[in-house]
Amino acid sequence: MDGSAPASPIPAGHPPVKPPKIGVLLANLGTPDGYDYWSMRRYLNEFLSDKRVIDYPSWKWQPLLQTIILTKRPFSSGANYKLIWNEELNESPLLTITKAQTAAIAAALSERHGAAVMVDFCMRYGNPSTASKVRAMVEAGCTKIVFFPLYPHYAGATSGTANDQFFRALMEEKRQPAARTVPEYFEHPLYIEALAGSVERAYAALDHRPDVLVASYHGMPKRYLTDGDPYHCQCQKTSRLLRERLGWEKGTIDTTFQSVFGPEEWLKPYTVEHVAGLAKQGKKRIAVMAPAFSADCIETLEEIQGEIQEAFLHAGGEVFTYIPCLNDDPAHVTALVAVIEENLAGWIGR
Template sequence: MLDAQPAPKPAPAQAGACPVHKDTPGSGRLAHAPADHPAVTRARTGILLANLGTPDNYDYWSMRRYLNEFLSDRRVIDYSPFLWQPLLQLVILTKRPFTSGANYKSIWNHDKGESPLMTITKDQTARIAERMTERFGGEVVVDFCMRYGNPSTDSKVRALVEAGCERILFFPLYPHYAGATSATACDQFFRALMKEKWQPAARTVAPYFDHPLYIEALAQSVQKAWDAAAEKPEVLVASYHGMPKRYLMEGDPYHCQCAKTTRLLRERLGWEKDKVQTTFQSVFGSEEWLRPYTVDHVAELAKQGVKRLAVIAPAFSADCIETLEEINEEIRESFEEAGGEQFTYIPCLNDDAAHVDALCAVIEDNLAGWTR
């Protein structure tokens, strides 16, 4: 065995050199730095949660601004702008803000002056931040942004950088990948990074549609609904947000990931295949979308004699206009008008403890090597 050698003495710091931030507590002038050196905040890791977005209000102009940003995204509507923009600006945005505004008004959180999606996302962020503080102390900062509307991705990336985050984990809150959801959220995140003089290291979270804790959280929410029902629903419909069928044929994996979530949920519940069915909602435009369409399928089930039906929306991490208004009002009405008698909407996982457990597990997996 070789004799142990004394450790070499560290080289003296050069005048004006900046020491590693994690060794500098708090914020202020760095040791050995010139007097005119800008203050530097202790290095931290940011976790930025991202959801689709929400209008600031349900009035015409708030809705128009929001819809214009959303429907002008080439990831969402990939038609040629030369054809699409005149139709959008001159026809769709003159009418749709009124109908969409009325729909938002019917579900609006009037006490807090915001949409349910905003309220729930704030609650999710607070619960995750509490867990991360317990786990990592002040080393990690948790915040949220919206792809469309406020708070913008740009503003939140800037805030995290100003808070001393030299690493940012970007987490689109979509269990399933789709170009029109996960990809456009990441696009916006990368555009925000392009504006930073000192660009933080970045990671994005992959879809978690088959994560065991996510499937467990879904199963628990279904079981709670079944336990609470005096008469158990005969069929559970897993309704996912739709997309043009063309996107599937062009390579988008969303359809396959949705089908796998339904299968894993059914297997976890131990139910027969026909008792849990996959459908797609929110059809827009004239081209064919992923089938079966939820609004038509629930009516067909009622015509076939199904009297008691439950619907869950696994693709949404928080209740929003597509669940509270479309599923719980429009799709419910379609089922009941076709002869259905008992319609049960199972809320999204929202800030349920099992859901927060799943999200935190995904976050911690993706923080590997970044935290102590």
């Protein structure tokens, strides 16, 4: 006898009580349901109405968004998505890759913790929604949830808004689970190791070594940096740590920023201008990678391999190599699992 009181029997008519679990909820940016006009309009409306993304006053921004931008942009964005769409599964590559990442992480955590941990994913914009997945985890018996925005670097427009949506979902729950949000992991040794491995494999497969490696990060208005967003500094540090891990000299990795939107100044140098400048300087062979993206998406599969590659070749460049995102590469999964395990500390035994 251990002296503990026996568990009280559940009275008749009491709702069923499920064994408690810990949820691990991965979150990525989002995806439209299709590349048709209305699917794109719904997705873009949700995305571009987010004050974390576009922080202009609603009275100024919404009339422009609703009457001009959402009238035209769904056509151009839909055409770009059509170029990369996974027609076999009728979904965007980001969704396909996120599913694969989730399955690999779930398998690794199941091997370590059995049924005590439930792994799933959600999207900040589009489907599956954050609220629907929080609800599913609560219904499955999760009394604790680790929420993991899949962004190596913190930005209000990425990790911040993903966390906002998670907290909104928790507000709808009668019985709120205990919650943890995973911080950025831009300098985690296993993340840097996974990046370095992807570069080494890509370079080993080439006949000629690129003159420069361009690390292209998603951009943001420069004003956000001066307002206190740490994103720019974290991107610079990732590039430095990657260069040091590779054992390369200074000047061999350039840090740039892509996906500029709107009239104000964004973080510089702009990738599309920088690669053209490299070609004009006689750098005829370059490689480009996107360390801020955990999965290949429209910004990498269409923008980098479309607009940015074209700018380089048009300016006189000869060989453009794109190094894919880490996606569900085993080294990446190992890094993500390690980050999750660190954030499970105290909640579950190793």
